[in-house]
Amino acid sequence: MTSSNIEQARRIRTKNFGNALRLHSVIYPIDFCTSGCTYCGLSTLLAKEGAHGVRGAMRPATFDWLIRELADAGYQIHELVFGTVAEDQDLLTKRIVRWVERARAAHPESYLIVNCDTLHQDGYHRLKDAGADAIWTFMEVMSPDIYSQKHRSGLKADQAQRLQAPQRIRNAGLAVGNALLWGLVPDWKAELEQFVAWSKEVGGFDFVATPVQQTITLPQGTSAPEGFDIDPPLTISLDLYLEICAHLRLAFPDAHLVANTRLDPDFVYGKVSEITDMCNGYVWTGARSHPAEQLVSIGHIKSDTTQMNFHNPGADATAIQQICPPGVTVDLSFDGRRTAIG
Ligand code: SF4
Numbered sequence: 191m192t193s194s195n196i197e198q199a200r201r202i203r204t205k206n207f208g209n210a211l212r213l214h215s216v217i218y219p220i221d222f223c224t225s226g227c228t229y230c231g232l233s234t235l236l237a238k239e240g241a242h243g244v245r246g247a248m249r250p251a252t253f254d255w256l257i258r259e260l261a262d263a264g265y266q267i268h269e270l271v272f273g274t275v276a277e278d279q280d281l282l283t284k285r286i287v288r289w290v291e292r293a294r295a296a297h298p299e300s301y302l303i304v305n306c307d308t309l310h311q312d313g314y315h316r317l318k319d320a321g322a323d324a325i326w327t328f329m330e331v332m333s334p335d336i337y338s339q340k341h342r343s344g345l346k347a348d349q350a351q352r353l354q355a356p357q358r359i360r361n362a363g364l365a366v367g368n369a370l371l372w373g374l375v376p377d378w379k380a381e382l383e384q385f386v387a388w389s390k391e392v393g394g395f396d397f398v399a400t401p402v403q404q405t406i407t408l409p410q411g412t413s414a415p416e417g418f419d420i421d422p423p424l425t426i427s428l429d430l431y432l433e434i435c436a437h438l439r440l441a442f443p444d445a446h447l448v449a450n451t452r453l454d455p456d457f458v459y460g461k462v463s464e465i466t467d468m469c470n471g472y473v474w475t476g477a478r479s480h481p482a483e484q485l486v487s488i489g490h491i492k493s494d495t496t497q498m499n500f501h502n503p504g505a506d507a508t509a510i511q512q513i514c515p516p517g518v519t520v521d522l523s524f525d526g527r528r529t530a531i532g
Pocket residue numbers: 223224225226227230231232233234272273274307346497
């Protein structure tokens with residue numbers, strides 16, 4: 191990618207999204223999963239080895255308090271993240287519906303994004319009825335052989351039914367998000383090509399996220415099963431992340447492109463935001479190291495499972511604005527919950 195491509199990506203961002211950098215909160219109501227992905231600190235493969243740092247589910251009262259706290263700080267968009275919290279899609283739907291209803295009740299005007307494993311058609315209708323506005327279901331990796339190596343068990347192992355999820359989500363009247371996990375496959379360009387081709391087959395995406403795999407920290411005295419991706423197969427440097435985001439912006443000019451602060455937040459808010467138009471703000475993790483009943487202070491969350499390892503900018507968006515480059519304006523406003531953001 192040349193610097194002129196990066197320039198072009200910036201121009202597209204400004205043309206289609208203006209200066210606004212939308213911030214959303216990220217909340218993991220449950221940090222427990224029954225899937226065996228080889229790159230995730232919540233993987234049941236780690237649980238079997240005793241290398242698990244999960245807490246379980248948030249207390250409902252804590253969840254209600256948190257949503258209201260974030261709403262008071264101005265956050266209008268919330269992403270609720272669920273691993274596979276059941277082996278069966280109907281049970282998964284039932285559990286997620288409960289949290290969506292809670293979020294909707296605590297913050298009626300918000301835009302609610304649910305990040306969860308794939309569901310049957312009926313499950314998406316139930317989430318829509320519960321008050322969800324968008325669903326993100328990350329494919330992480332496209333190449334079928336690599337996909338099956340990385341997803342050893344659980345609902346996520348069935349790539350074929352996950353590939354059809356975007357149509358089911360849209361059929362239910364929900365906006366659609368997806369993503370690859372950068373760092374998981376060395377040949378990232380081949381993955382990107384397949385991702386872009388697939389997105390066209392399934393009617394495009396409203397959101398494209400940009401998660402990055404990082405080294406997993408295991409609790410002392412524990413180990414991971416053989417072949418588990420403790421270290422990313424490809425290290426994503428800051429420059430490579432910028433390049434990937436620029437490629438994605440050119441491929442998805444109209445989609446909300448969502449940056450990720452597992453990398454240096456000064457770089458992500460301060461430079462990548464000229465290409466991406468959304469980013470996480472406050473992140474509430476279920477990891478044991480996250481305080482149960484208060485917001486964490488500014489900085490990286492020290493987590494025993496790096497699935498949960500984000501920079502946390504605090505709930506105050508003005509601190510993020512100070513990091514942004516001139517011409518990028520942090521925007522928490524949201525105009526109506528039943529229309530697309532933007
Ligand atoms: S990536 Fe998601 S589905 Fe896979 S183990 Fe982690 S939380 Fe579970």
